[in-house]
Amino acid sequence: xxxxxxxxxxxxxxxxxxRNLYVILLSLPDEASQGAIYRIIFFHLPSxxxxxxxxxxxxxxSILYLVKKNSVYDAFAVSVTEIGTxxxxxGLVTGMIWARVIWGVWWTWDxxxxxxxxxxxxxxxxxxxxxxxxxxxxRALNAAVxxxxxxxxxxxxxxAIDWWRTQHPGPVLSFRxxxxxxxxxxxxxxxxxxxxxxxxxxVLVMIRMRQEQARREVDALRRExxxx
Amino acid sequence: MSAISVQGVWxxxxxxxxxxxxxxxxxxxxxxxxxxRNGAGKTTLLRVLAGLLRPARGTIxxxxxxxRRREAQRRIGILGHGIAIYDELTAYENLHLFGQLYGLRxxxxxxxxxxxxxxxxxxxxxxxxxxxxGMRQRLAVARAFLHDPAVxxxxxxxxxxxxxxxxxxxxxxxxxLAGGRTxxxxxxxxxxxxxLATHVALINRGRLAYHGERTxxxxxxxxxxxxxYGEA
Amino acid sequence: MRFLRQSxxxxxxxxxxxxxxxxxxxxxxxxxxxxxxxxxxxxxxxxDQIKEMSGGLLWLDFAFAGVxxxxxxxxxxxxxxxxxxxxxxxxxxxxLFLGKCLANLVLLLAVELISLPVFGVFYNVHWATQFWxxxxxxxxxxxxxxxxxxxxxxxxxxxxxxxxxLPTLIYPMIIPALMAAMQLTTVLLxxxxxxxxxxxxxxxxxxxxxxxxxxxxxxxxxxxxx
Numbered sequence: 120x121x122x123x124x125x126x127x128x129x130x131x132x133x134x135x136x137x138r139n140l141y142v143i144l145l146s147l148p149d150e151a152s153q154g155a156i157y158r159i160i161f162f163h164l165p166s167x168x169x170x171x172x173x174x175x176x177x178x179x180x181s182i183l184y185l186v187k188k189n190s191v192y193d194a195f196a197v198s199v200t201e202i203g204t205x206x207x208x209x210g211l212v213t214g215m216i217w218a219r220v221i222w223g224v225w226w227t228w229d230x231x232x233x234x235x236x237x238x239x240x241x242x243x244x245x246x247x248x249x250x251x252x253x254x255x256x257x258r259a260l261n262a263a264v265x266x267x268x269x270x271x272x273x274x275x276x277x278x279a280i281d282w283w284r285t286q287h288p289g290p291v292l293s294f295r296x297x298x299x300x301x302x303x304x305x306x307x308x309x310x311x312x313x314x315x316x317x318x319x320x321x322v323l324v325m326i327r328m329r330q331e332q333a334r335r336e337v338d339a340l341r342r343e344x345x346x347x
Numbered sequence: 348m349s350a351i352s353v354q355g356v357w358x359x360x361x362x363x364x365x366x367x368x369x370x371x372x373x374x375x376x377x378x379x380x381x382x383x384r385n386g387a388g389k390t391t392l393l394r395v396l397a398g399l400l401r402p403a404r405g406t407i408x409x410x411x412x413x414x415r416r417r418e419a420q421r422r423i424g425i426l427g428h429g430i431a432i433y434d435e436l437t438a439y440e441n442l443h444l445f446g447q448l449y450g451l452r453x454x455x456x457x458x459x460x461x462x463x464x465x466x467x468x469x470x471x472x473x474x475x476x477x478x479x480x481g482m483r484q485r486l487a488v489a490r491a492f493l494h495d496p497a498v499x500x501x502x503x504x505x506x507x508x509x510x511x512x513x514x515x516x517x518x519x520x521x522x523x524l525a526g527g528r529t530x531x532x533x534x535x536x537x538x539x540x541x542x543l544a545t546h547v548a549l550i551n552r553g554r555l556a557y558h559g560e561r562t563x564x565x566x567x568x569x570x571x572x573x574x575x576y577g578e579a
Numbered sequence: 580m581r582f583l584r585q586s587x588x589x590x591x592x593x594x595x596x597x598x599x600x601x602x603x604x605x606x607x608x609x610x611x612x613x614x615x616x617x618x619x620x621x622x623x624x625x626x627d628q629i630k631e632m633s634g635g636l637l638w639l640d641f642a643f644a645g646v647x648x649x650x651x652x653x654x655x656x657x658x659x660x661x662x663x664x665x666x667x668x669x670x671x672x673x674x675l676f677l678g679k680c681l682a683n684l685v686l687l688l689a690v691e692l693i694s695l696p697v698f699g700v701f702y703n704v705h706w707a708t709q710f711w712x713x714x715x716x717x718x719x720x721x722x723x724x725x726x727x728x729x730x731x732x733x734x735x736x737x738x739x740x741x742x743x744x745l746p747t748l749i750y751p752m753i754i755p756a757l758m759a760a761m762q763l764t765t766v767l768l769x770x771x772x773x774x775x776x777x778x779x780x781x782x783x784x785x786x787x788x789x790x791x792x793x794x795x796x797x798x799x800x801x802x803x804x805x
Contacts, residue, residue: 185801188403190362240751247747251738255361257805261734264798265748268730271790272752275783279755282779286762339362346386346552397667400805417669425667429660435596447588448668450581474599490664 125322132318139312156220159213160305165313166210167235169320173203174238178270181263190335191328193259196266197249198327200242202320207239230284237276241269255335348411350375350498350529351396356405358391365391366402367553373531373546375410375497378524380540380561381533382572383550389533390428392550393502396531397425409498421449424496426504430487434476438467438486441475442493449494461489465515484512488519499523501532505539517543537569549576582677585670589678594685596655603651604686611644611694615701629702634765637698638757642724642750644694645687649728650745652679653736662736672800676729683725684718691717708770716767719784720760723791727752730795733802759784 143161177200184192214232219225226232245265252258351373358366366388373379383389394400396407398420407414409422425431432441439458446454462468465485475483491499499520505513520530520543534540541547541561549557549572557576565571597603618636622628629636656662665675699706706713731748735741759780766777773781 185798237751237754244744244748244751248734248744251735251740251744254805256359257737260801260805264802265734267798268727268752268791268794271794272755275755275787275790279758279783282783283758283762286776335362342360342363394663397663398804399663399666417671420667420669423667425664427660427663429658429663431659431661431664433592433596433661434658435599436592440595444588444592445664445668448585448665448670450669 121325125325128318129322132315132322135311135315135318139308139315142308143312156217159217161308161312163210163213163217164309165316166206166213167231168313169316170203170206170210170235170238172317173199173206173320174242174270174273177203177266181266181270184259184263185267190255190259190332193263194328194331195324196263197246197331198324200245200266201327202323204239204242204246206316206320207235207242211235211239228289230280234277234280238273241273245269255338348375349373349408350377350410351531352406352408353396354406354408356392356395356402356407358395358400359403365553366395369405369550369553369555371548371555371558373529375529376524376527377545378520378530378532378543379546379548380537380544381531381548381550382537383533384577387550388553389550390502393425393427393500393531393533397423397500421494422497424491424494424499425501426487426491426499427502428506430483432475432483432486432490435474437472437474438462438478439471441486442489445490445493451494457493461493465489481509481512484508485515488512488516492519492523497528499528499530499532501530503534503536504532505534505536513539541566541569547572549573551577582671582674585674586678586681589665589670589675590681590685593652593655593679593682597682597686603648604689607644607647607686607690608693610647611640611690612697614640614643615694615698619701624702629704630769631765633702633704633768634761634763636702637695637764637768638720638760640694640698641687641691641721642753642757644690645721645724646728646746646749648686648690649683649725649732649749650742652683652729652732654732654741657736666803672803673796675803676733676795676799679732680722680725680729683729684722687721687725688718691721704768705770706768709767709772712773713764713767716760716763716781716784719781719788720756723756723784723788724749724753726788726791726795730791730799730802733799756784756787759787 139161143158177196180192180196180199183189184196211232214229214235215225218227218229218232245262248265249258249262252261349372353369353371356366356369357364369392381389381392391400395402396409396414398414401415409419412419412422414420433444436444439462442458442461443454446457451457459468459471462471465488467482467486467489470478470482475486478486491501504516508516517539524530524543530543532540532543544561547557547559547561547565548555557572618624618640622632622636653662656665666672695706698704728745728749731745731752735744735748738744762780763773763777763784766773
């Protein structure tokens with residue numbers, strides 16, 4: 120049953136992505152001031168949305184784990200954080216490509232890019248901590264606590280960077296059409312692509328959770344054998 | 348009311364059950380020798396009793412109080428693998444510190460009293476770092492007994508003790524038992540422990556394989572229990 | 580209250596041990612001075628830019644040197660299994676944590692108050708003009724750093740790679756506090772009081788401290804007792 124759901128979602132995601140790519144590359148017109156490169160926004164923004172959703176869900180799962188102590192929440196938290204980290208990286212790379220084309224530089228301390236990099240470092244730290252703790256129960260507990268701290272600081276830093284930028288103004292990587300608003304066709308495409316990425320993420324999370332569960336079983340069996 | 352009451356305790360490390368459905372009672376004034384091979388779960392059980400680990404399931408009561416409550420922890424003294432005293436503090440400072448942490452009315456006086464009892468009075472202002480091994484062990488015993496605990500949890504206390512220290516510890520334990528205290532001690536040194544023990548329990552792969560009074564047969568033949576209740 | 584008294588007992592114990600050995604504080608002060616020296620090669624020490632960077636440089640210095648002390652915080656309890664004795668005692672995990680935070684705060688402030696005049700001399704900065712506001716900012720930001728660092732010290736106490744993990748975890752987490760501290764300190768070192776726009780940063784600092792102290796006090800018991 121689970122297998123069927125996964126295959127279904129995967130197919131949906133594939134179909135959606137294929138259709139979106141077609142529309143993005145072939146039927147939407149060029150944007151007024153930026154030319155063809157603006158199309159990267161259809162992966163740049165949805166990657167952000169997906170990764171932030173992932174971080175939020177990881178935070179919720181971590182709190183649930185501390186309350187209920189059910190290992191499913193822990194498996195979900197790590198799976199979803201990994202997804203978040205990957206999509207943050209994609210967001211960073213697409214942002215850098217965009218910046219290179221628009222301004223000629225690979226990196227700029229644009230508030231969004233800066234914040235994304237901080238998020239990436241924070242959650243890579245989370246993944247590193249998990250790797251460093253061997254006992255699964257201690258790993259889940261400490262990781263859950265770290266995740267709660269991480270999400271709190273992610274939110275605070277978001278605001279803080281905005282304030283920093285008002286005092287240290289710099290370039291902002293954002294999307295402007297001639298009229299200063301996003302055309303509805305483009306807006307809906309951003310949302311469609313987000314849906315595709317979310318479907319893909321859901322499949323990946325399910326696979327990863329199954330792997331995490333298997334790992335726990337293997338670990339328990341290994342201890343059992345050692346005790347003999 | 349039992350001194351220690353363990354009901355249906357399970358402890359997992361990940362999915363591995365280190366303790367499975369442990370249930371037993373220890374009456375006040377009893378001395379329970381906790382036996383079992385390495386990795387059987389003795390240390391885990393003692394840590395759970397001491398409040399250092401939380402069981403996944405089950406309850407533990409120390410003299411009627413839930414073991415996780417502070418009141419219960421006030422009545423427990425522990426002596427583990429590590430001696431749990433600070434090298435950078437003096438003997439007196441160590442005991443005074445723990446006296447304060449346990450909320451004693453007169454930490455100063457009690458500390459001095461125990462320094463005298465363990466023969467460390469003359470070195471009370473010496474740094475523990477400079478003590479000999481025997482002196483450190485005696486100070487550790489003082490720390491464990493300082494707050495007059497009703498229950499003592501000892502994890503292999505006789506390991507690596509010299510004869511003088513073994514003698515001191517044994518007489519202190521006998522004195523404690525005579526005063527109505529309760530002791531659980533895990534051990535590999537069957538002889539020393541069985542000598543003192545009124546009851547015996549065997550942990551085998553996380554389960555309580557045996558729990559009963561210590562008989563004279565056990566004293567004469569300490570290996571008996573492993574042979575009969577050890578591996579299936 | 581008993582909670583506070585227990586925390587102070589723990590804090591006193593940590594400070595007494597540290598004053599006797601001086602291991603962590605010596606290493607930290609030396610490191611802080613070395614960093615100030617290295618900065619002089621990275622930037623032109625006599626230039627006007629130093630005025631703009633002063634807050635940033637100072638807090639980088641404090642953060643790097645401070646982590647050396649924070650690293651030791653729970654690690655020092657591992658010798659002789661002292662941590663077990665503390666956790667088995669009636670002292671709540673939160674009181675143990677608070678006591679260690681207080682001790683760390685004192686130690687970090689000591690390192691910072693030694694580094695500050697040296698910084699002033701090396702980079703020709705008149706740091707004492709806005710003395711009390713500066714002290715307020717230093718204490719608030721150091722508390723933020725201490726709370727997060729002590730918490731992570733508790734989390735990583737049993738790990739082999741503790742010294743490597745702790746810096747990786749701490750720095751990104753305290754960025755808001757560092758940003759606020761840097762901004763406010765640059766203003767204060769230039770002799771200006773904290774004005775309208777900068778009050779925002781002060782509020783951020785206070786908010787950061789409150790939020791993370793509350794989180795840490797709530798969660799530390801979970802981390803210490805598995």
